[in-house]
Amino acid sequence: MFEKFPGIGPRQARRFVQYLLVVSPAVRQEIAEQIKALGTQTAQCKKCYRWYTKEGSGATCPVCADTHREQSLLFVVEKDADIDNVERSNYKGLYFVLGGIIPLAAEEPEKHIRLRELIKRAEAEKPAEIILGLSATTEGDHTREILAEKLRGLSKISSLGRGLSTGSELEYADPDTIASALSSRT
Ligand SMILES: [Zn+2]
Structure with missing residues (x-):
């Protein structure tokens, strides 16, 4: 899955997976939750198209x-x-x-x-x-x-x-x- 990341080759991707296998389940869980939160806490600005951290309900950064x-x-x-x-x-x-x-x-x-x-x-x-x-x-x-x-x-x-x-x-x-x-x- 990490091979889909920009600039990450198969060897680096394997190292990431090995790291995730070695850490505790709690750490894995935390990482998974942070990734999930990306979709709800960030938004793409309707005017400039940059990604930003949402704080209010506005549609712009x-x-x-x-x-x-x-x-x-x-x-x-x-x-x-x-x-x-x-x-x-x-x-x-x-x-x-x-x-x-x-x-x-x-x-x-x-x-x-x-x-x-x-x-x-x-x-x-x-x-x-x-x-x-x-x-x-x-x-x-x-x-x-x-x-x-x-x-x-x-x-x-x-x-x-x-x-x-x-x-x-x-x-x-x-x-x-x-x-x-x-x-x-x-
Ligand atoms: Zn903007």
């Missing part, structure tokens, strides 16, 4: 629900973990999680990322600026080009690309680098 944030700025990222990192810089706008990146040879980009959802949100909210915070990789560049084309005319489109060094991913960039990439975005 705390960031989307926070009216004090800059509503005219929309930061587009590949995955949830990128948001956690961007939050450590000084960014105070809103987000949208693409849920992936467009492979170079992809013929239907909307099958790989939430392209339709992003266009819909841009049309509905008309943010003054959409910041494309994609990785400085070949696929990141490719995705950026497609997004810029699809969003043309809806908002001002800017990009962090040049502020991040080649090959770097937003998830691992330090907050100062993100802050400076944000202030020098073009």
